[in-house]
Structures are given as C-alpha cells and as structure tokens.
Amino acid sequence: MDDDDYYFDESDGEYGGSSYSLEEDHGDDLNDLLVEEPIEKIWTTASVISAESLLAAQKEVLQNVMSLLLINEQQARSLLIYYRWNVQKVYDSFERKGKEPLFQEAGVVISDDRDLDILGSSTAVITCNVCFEDVAVLDATKMDCGHLFCNDCWTQNFIIRIKDGERTIRCMDTKCNAICDDVIIRNLVSRKDPCLAERFERFLLESYVEDNDNIKWCPSNPHCGNAIRVDGSNVFEVECICGFQFCFNCSLEAHSPCSCQMWKLWVQKCGDESGNTDWIIVNTKPCPKCKKLVEKNGGCNLVRCRCDQHFCWLCGGACGAEHTWSTIAGHTCNSFTQEKEMNFLAVKQRLQRYMHYFNRYMTHADSLKKENTLNENIQRKISESENKNSVIKDYSWVLDGSRQLLRSRRVLKYTYPLAFYVFGDELFKDKMTPEEKEIKQHLFEDLQQQLETNVERLSMYIEKDFYDFNDEQVMELKYQVVNLNRVVNKFCGQMYKYIEDDLLEPMKHAVHRIAPYSSGGPNMLLQPSSSSGNSGDS
Amino acid sequence: MLDVSRVQKELAECNRDTAISGVSIALHDGGSDLSRLSGTISGPVATPYEGGTFQIDIRLPSGYPFEPPKMQFVTKVWHPNISSQNGAICLDILKDQWSPALTLKTALLSLQALLSAPEPDDPQDAVVAQQYLRDHQTFMATARYWTEAFARRSSVGIEEKVQKLVEMGFPEDLVRSTLESVNGDENQALEMLCSS
Known part of the structure; x- marks a missing residue:
C-alpha cells in the first residue's frame, strides 16, 4: 500500500497506514478470528482529562521540559505553547538546532539578572518609552529581554491583550519577540483587575487543550468539562466518560464508516432538505441556470430565479423576460419533446436517489433510537430472569448481543450516506469507470444487505421477552444471539475493510479516512485513575 | 481611555523638526479631538512622489x-501598497507588528519609507502591484502623474482660484501667470493684479 499517496500527514508525518486500536475493552475472543492479517497499525490510544486533572496533566508536561532544558515554568510554558504542547517536537528542535535558537524562535529569553541595580539606587528615575513620563525605577519593570517600561504602561498593555484573548503576550518594545513572564503579568494585572488576572490564569491552563493538537474538549452540550487526549491517529472515535460519543477529528458525532467530509456534507444536506423532500419535488423546480430549487410564489408561468434567470414554470426551460399573462415571448412548450423530458427526468432521478439513501438512513436511525430504549430495559429483564428458579444464571450474552446490535445498527445507518457519496457524482465524479463502479457497488450492496438481514434477526431475538422462557428456550435463544453476535461483528469488520481497501483507498482520496472498526463501538474511556493525564492509556 | 498626555507630547515632539523629517501632525480640521489627527508627509526625493505633499487621516x-493607530491616505496616491481607491495602507507596523514604543512620527516616517521602497509582493492594490512588476515605466509615469495631479500643494484648487479671479474681470492668461509667480497664493496674486 502506498501510504504517501493516500494518507495525509499529521503533524509529524511519521504515521502512515490505517489506524487501529488495541484498546478494546469490550471486544471478545471472537475478534481474534475476525481480523485476519491486520494491516499496518498505528497505536492510537485515548484518555480523559477531567477538569480537575487538567492542571496536573499540564504540570507534568511542564516538569518534563523544565528538567530537560533547565528553565523555569513560565519559560517552559511559552516554549510549549509555541510548539503546541508537543514535547517530542521541543526535544527534536532542541537536538537539531540547539538551545539558543530554540528559545529565540519561541520568544523565550533566558536572563540571569533581572535586578535593577545597574540603574542605581531606588530613588533613580527613568523615562518610560511608552508614556514618555519620568517614573521612579521602583515603579518600573524590566522583562527577561531587558526592556524596561513603567508598571502603568505594562499593566495597561496586558489588560488590553488579555481582553483580546491573547495567551502569549509579547514585550512592548519594537521588534522584540520576547514573551512576557506570566508571573509578572498576573502580579501587575491583579493589582488593577483581579478578575482579569484570573481569566489570564485560566487562559494559560486552557492553553494545554486549546493549543494542543492531541487534546480536544469533549463536544458534549452542555459541556461536561472533560478533555480527551488522543495519541496516534486523529481519525478515531471515542466515548467520553460523560457518555458522549464523537469523532476526534471533526468533533461531530461518531460517524464511521462515513468519512468526516462525507458526514459534514450529509448533515448539511439533510438539514437543508430532510422531511421537505416530498414537498420540494411537488412544489419546486430547479433553475435551469444555477440549479437551485425555485418555488413559485404567485403570478404567471414566467418565473425569475434569484440568479436573474427567467424560466418557464410549465417546462422548466430557460427563456427571456418578455411575456404577457398567458404567453412568454419566443417560447412554446406545449409540444412534447424527448430532450426536455430527459432533463426533467434527470432532476427527478437525482432527487429519487437521494430519497432512497435518506429513507434507509432514517429508518436505521429510528431503529437505533428504539433499540437504545430496549437496551435500557434489558437489565430489568435480566434481573427478573436471574431471580427465576433456574439453573441459568449467566445472562451476559444478552448484554453483549444488545451492545453489538446498537453498534452494528450505527454502522448500517452510516453506510447509507457513505454509499450516497461513494457511488454518486458529488465527491467522486469520474473516479471510477462505470463498469468498475457497478461491480463495486454490487459487492458493497451485497455486504450491506447481508449485514442488514443479520442485524434485523439479531434485533428480533434481543427483543424477545426471555424471562418467560423455560430453560430450553433460553438456551436456544442464547445460541442464536451468540451466533448472530459473531456473524454481525464479522460483517461489520468486513464492511469496514471493504470500504477502506476497495472503495476509498483506490481513489487516492487522502481526505476520506475513516475511524477503525472496533466491535465495542467508539473507544469508551475510563475515569482517569490518577491525576496523570499523560500516560496515554485509559 | 486614550492616553491624552502621550498624544500631546507626541504632537509637540513631532512638529519640532518638521523641516528635517518631512512629516508633521496636526489636529484634524483644526478641531480639539485628540483622537482624530491629520498627518502630512512630503514625497521622498528621487521617487515619483517627489514634490508631493500627502495628507494622511489618523484615528487613534x-x-x-x-x-x-488607524491611518489612511487622504491624498490619492499610485502605489502598490496603498489602495488607489480609498487610500488604505498595507504596512505591518500598523497591524500586528505595532509596538507601544512606536510613535505616530515613526509610523509616518515608515510610510515615507514605504513610498521610497514599495513592496509589490505584499500588495494592497493588485492592479498597481501588477503594473509595478510588469510595466515599470508606465507605473513610474502614472505615479508621477498622480503626484502632480493630486499631491501638489500649489495645484490644489488652482482652477478654482483662476476661475474666481477671472470672474473678477482679469484676463485668464494673466491670472494664470500671476498665480504661478506667487506659488498659487490667491491674495498675493490679487494684489499684484490690482496694482499692475
């Protein structure tokens, strides 16, 4: 596999190939049988950083850099913000360039003396180069870079910068790249505006997330306060401890095997048209010029689109603006012509194609909702069964089956938008020859259909009220559920593999990467065990 | 809260050596609002802007x-980094490279330097920049013409003055030559015309 052509690089460019996680907390032994010959993997791991452990996680990284480069916390922070909290990059640059250039680039100045002794006694007076006033040396501050200004000017500058939301505040002198010591900033600002000083402190803390490519806030709304750290591939699905499942790359809901771009387009499309599609077909016509759908809001049959194109409402064909109430100048369309009919059919076909995928997508989305409720009831059914006078005490297979049902239902749901784009013209026009497309679509639909059939069967068994069953019936049900669980899981794995290897890979479309399949669903994260957020493992 | 004391100091300091620096700052329209100023820079020698006086609107x-500070050319000028439409300026120190230790005077001096050394790779006016790179001769001629037409202090409103004096009953030829001899000073010209 030619990685360079297909996968776009992340920051380091060291990763190639598909990502795969070994973090399968809920996977069972079956997995070993299913994924034969795993393709090259990057180890992607994820962990939760709770609001409380954010500080500790940041401190740990700071400590690392501080002890390596023998600098103080402020300097380490400036350096890390510049390198987007990528410690490895700091180390690499350090080795490649050496200490001085490393600091200089990031605007970090290491100075040995910050005392004002050279300026003489405490009664000495200097002229501040910003306000042009003479001030006592005691009322002035010298930064590490050696530039000296009066405290009033420093403070005012800091206040304006902080209000602008800046995290790295540079020295006021012309062409001075040095970043101001955040301890000084906080001290000076808190004298005048303690709230703002606190805000600045929060900025610095949040920088660990905001300026960090490996960490993102959980996009749950209302926000749970947690941040998620992912090491490895960004195209990775996680479940925060708050229960919210999302794609780490685009921060939208977990949507594999749809790629991020496809999902964004689909959401947009559905937002624009869902539910209204029927109405649209009946009540609108596409403008012959800009193809936007136009609704007739009254008047005669000469319609003017917003793009200024006039067209005939009866046939949808472009025409001039001159008309009377009953005729349009130079335009007749009462006679039947093949071409016009074809045009109209093409539009209709496009809409019908979308409707096809949309309806099936929605059906699975609805089923998913219902099965979610079902999943909640299962625990109740299990405890009822356990209290029965029976030899069968282990009902974990029901839970496993139910979880697999939800998982594969999601997969099914997202295969429809995927198919809409992969076999349509919007994103991949002319990427496949018609023959190739036909074969691939056939294979894909075959796989999809098999998955669908088995998911429905699994759903049927999971729905059964097994607490009324006798032991024999329960054993029979167990056999079916376990078997279907295995089958469905296998098909899901195959589906992902087929999509990655046969649909997306040959198109050399680096933007369309999908999160790897794991039978347990998005990688469920656990409460951080210690304050450490840097261990990488959950 | 604008630092009034600093602005006042800046004005005094800038106008002390106007003759040498070629830049000056005054309150806008002779008003009293310190946040609206009007700067003037003289076109640098050996450039197509030589001889011109350029007005710059300054808002603090x-x-x-x-x-x-927000600066904009009031006088029309043909330059790759200055919009020929509205006088907007593309200069780093007026944006992200600004430092509180810079002053209005240094900013105006930078503008003057910009007139001497255009940076067509970072253009504000794409049309002018294209011309600067592809057809330098035409660029020089146009810039010079614009300077003559819009930035000559003596030529500002000259037609108005001519018309006024002609209306008073003096022959146009004489009015023009007299005005020219006194560098466009309307009163002096009138005096001369009356006494001749």
Missing part, C-alpha cells in the same frame, strides 16, 4: 498606544 483607538 481608545487603546492607543497599546493598539495601533
């Missing part, structure tokens, strides 16, 4: 000097 934000 309330955060000045911690935020950069």
Whole structure:
C-alpha cells in the first residue's frame, strides 16, 4: 500500500497506514478470528482529562521540559505553547538546532539578572518609552529581554491583550519577540483587575487543550468539562466518560464508516432538505441556470430565479423576460419533446436517489433510537430472569448481543450516506469507470444487505421477552444471539475493510479516512485513575 | 481611555523638526479631538512622489498606544501598497507588528519609507502591484502623474482660484501667470493684479 499517496500527514508525518486500536475493552475472543492479517497499525490510544486533572496533566508536561532544558515554568510554558504542547517536537528542535535558537524562535529569553541595580539606587528615575513620563525605577519593570517600561504602561498593555484573548503576550518594545513572564503579568494585572488576572490564569491552563493538537474538549452540550487526549491517529472515535460519543477529528458525532467530509456534507444536506423532500419535488423546480430549487410564489408561468434567470414554470426551460399573462415571448412548450423530458427526468432521478439513501438512513436511525430504549430495559429483564428458579444464571450474552446490535445498527445507518457519496457524482465524479463502479457497488450492496438481514434477526431475538422462557428456550435463544453476535461483528469488520481497501483507498482520496472498526463501538474511556493525564492509556 | 498626555507630547515632539523629517501632525480640521489627527508627509526625493505633499487621516483607538493607530491616505496616491481607491495602507507596523514604543512620527516616517521602497509582493492594490512588476515605466509615469495631479500643494484648487479671479474681470492668461509667480497664493496674486 502506498501510504504517501493516500494518507495525509499529521503533524509529524511519521504515521502512515490505517489506524487501529488495541484498546478494546469490550471486544471478545471472537475478534481474534475476525481480523485476519491486520494491516499496518498505528497505536492510537485515548484518555480523559477531567477538569480537575487538567492542571496536573499540564504540570507534568511542564516538569518534563523544565528538567530537560533547565528553565523555569513560565519559560517552559511559552516554549510549549509555541510548539503546541508537543514535547517530542521541543526535544527534536532542541537536538537539531540547539538551545539558543530554540528559545529565540519561541520568544523565550533566558536572563540571569533581572535586578535593577545597574540603574542605581531606588530613588533613580527613568523615562518610560511608552508614556514618555519620568517614573521612579521602583515603579518600573524590566522583562527577561531587558526592556524596561513603567508598571502603568505594562499593566495597561496586558489588560488590553488579555481582553483580546491573547495567551502569549509579547514585550512592548519594537521588534522584540520576547514573551512576557506570566508571573509578572498576573502580579501587575491583579493589582488593577483581579478578575482579569484570573481569566489570564485560566487562559494559560486552557492553553494545554486549546493549543494542543492531541487534546480536544469533549463536544458534549452542555459541556461536561472533560478533555480527551488522543495519541496516534486523529481519525478515531471515542466515548467520553460523560457518555458522549464523537469523532476526534471533526468533533461531530461518531460517524464511521462515513468519512468526516462525507458526514459534514450529509448533515448539511439533510438539514437543508430532510422531511421537505416530498414537498420540494411537488412544489419546486430547479433553475435551469444555477440549479437551485425555485418555488413559485404567485403570478404567471414566467418565473425569475434569484440568479436573474427567467424560466418557464410549465417546462422548466430557460427563456427571456418578455411575456404577457398567458404567453412568454419566443417560447412554446406545449409540444412534447424527448430532450426536455430527459432533463426533467434527470432532476427527478437525482432527487429519487437521494430519497432512497435518506429513507434507509432514517429508518436505521429510528431503529437505533428504539433499540437504545430496549437496551435500557434489558437489565430489568435480566434481573427478573436471574431471580427465576433456574439453573441459568449467566445472562451476559444478552448484554453483549444488545451492545453489538446498537453498534452494528450505527454502522448500517452510516453506510447509507457513505454509499450516497461513494457511488454518486458529488465527491467522486469520474473516479471510477462505470463498469468498475457497478461491480463495486454490487459487492458493497451485497455486504450491506447481508449485514442488514443479520442485524434485523439479531434485533428480533434481543427483543424477545426471555424471562418467560423455560430453560430450553433460553438456551436456544442464547445460541442464536451468540451466533448472530459473531456473524454481525464479522460483517461489520468486513464492511469496514471493504470500504477502506476497495472503495476509498483506490481513489487516492487522502481526505476520506475513516475511524477503525472496533466491535465495542467508539473507544469508551475510563475515569482517569490518577491525576496523570499523560500516560496515554485509559 | 486614550492616553491624552502621550498624544500631546507626541504632537509637540513631532512638529519640532518638521523641516528635517518631512512629516508633521496636526489636529484634524483644526478641531480639539485628540483622537482624530491629520498627518502630512512630503514625497521622498528621487521617487515619483517627489514634490508631493500627502495628507494622511489618523484615528487613534481608545487603546492607543497599546493598539495601533488607524491611518489612511487622504491624498490619492499610485502605489502598490496603498489602495488607489480609498487610500488604505498595507504596512505591518500598523497591524500586528505595532509596538507601544512606536510613535505616530515613526509610523509616518515608515510610510515615507514605504513610498521610497514599495513592496509589490505584499500588495494592497493588485492592479498597481501588477503594473509595478510588469510595466515599470508606465507605473513610474502614472505615479508621477498622480503626484502632480493630486499631491501638489500649489495645484490644489488652482482652477478654482483662476476661475474666481477671472470672474473678477482679469484676463485668464494673466491670472494664470500671476498665480504661478506667487506659488498659487490667491491674495498675493490679487494684489499684484490690482496694482499692475
């Protein structure tokens, strides 16, 4: 596999190939049988950083850099913000360039003396180069870079910068790249505006997330306060401890095997048209010029689109603006012509194609909702069964089956938008020859259909009220559920593999990467065990 | 809250050596609002802007000097980094490279330097920049013409003055030559015309 052509690089460019996680907390032994010959993997791991452990996680990284480069916390922070909290990059640059250039680039100045002794006694007076006033040396501050200004000017500058939301505040002198010591900033600002000083402190803390490519806030709304750290591939699905499942790359809901771009387009499309599609077909016509759908809001049959194109409402064909109430100048369309009919059919076909995928997508989305409720009831059914006078005490297979049902239902749901784009013209026009497309679509639909059939069967068994069953019936049900669980899981794995290897890979479309399949669903994260957020493992 | 004391000091300091620096600052329209100023720079020698006097509208934000002043050419000028339409300026120190330790005077001097050394790779006016790179001769001619037409202090409103004096009953030829001899000073010209 030619990685360079297909996968776009992340920051380091060291990763190639598909990502795969070994973090399968809920996977069972079956997995070993299913994924034969795993393709090259990057180890992607994820962990939760709770609001409380954010500080500790940041401190740990700071400590690392501080002890390596023998600098103080402020300097380490400036350096890390510049390198987007990528410690490895700091180390690499350090080795490649050496200490001085490393600091200089990031605007970090290491100075040995910050005392004002050279300026003489405490009664000495200097002229501040910003306000042009003479001030006592005691009322002035010298930064590490050696530039000296009066405290009033420093403070005012800091206040304006902080209000602008800046995290790295540079020295006021012309062409001075040095970043101001955040301890000084906080001290000076808190004298005048303690709230703002606190805000600045929060900025610095949040920088660990905001300026960090490996960490993102959980996009749950209302926000749970947690941040998620992912090491490895960004195209990775996680479940925060708050229960919210999302794609780490685009921060939208977990949507594999749809790629991020496809999902964004689909959401947009559905937002624009869902539910209204029927109405649209009946009540609108596409403008012959800009193809936007136009609704007739009254008047005669000469319609003017917003793009200024006039067209005939009866046939949808472009025409001039001159008309009377009953005729349009130079335009007749009462006679039947093949071409016009074809045009109209093409539009209709496009809409019908979308409707096809949309309806099936929605059906699975609805089923998913219902099965979610079902999943909640299962625990109740299990405890009822356990209290029965029976030899069968282990009902974990029901839970496993139910979880697999939800998982594969999601997969099914997202295969429809995927198919809409992969076999349509919007994103991949002319990427496949018609023959190739036909074969691939056939294979894909075959796989999809098999998955669908088995998911429905699994759903049927999971729905059964097994607490009324006798032991024999329960054993029979167990056999079916376990078997279907295995089958469905296998098909899901195959589906992902087929999509990655046969649909997306040959198109050399680096933007369309999908999160790897794991039978347990998005990688469920656990409460951080210690304050450490840097261990990488959950 | 604009730092009034600093602005006042800046004005005094800038106007002390106007003759040498070629830049000056005054309150806008002779008003009393310190946040609206009017700067003047003389076109640098050995450039197509030589001999011109360029007016610059200066607005000071309330955060000045911690935020950069807003400057815009009032006088029309043909330059890759200055919009020929509205006089907007593309100069780093007026944006992200501003430092509170810079002053209005240094900013105006930078503008003057910009007139001498255009940076067509970072253009404000794409048309002018294209011309600067592809057809330098035409660029020089146009810039010179614009300077003559819009930035000559003596030529500002000259037609108006001519018309006024002609209306008073003096022959146009005489009016023009007299005005020219006194560098466009209307009163002096009138005096001369009356006494001749």
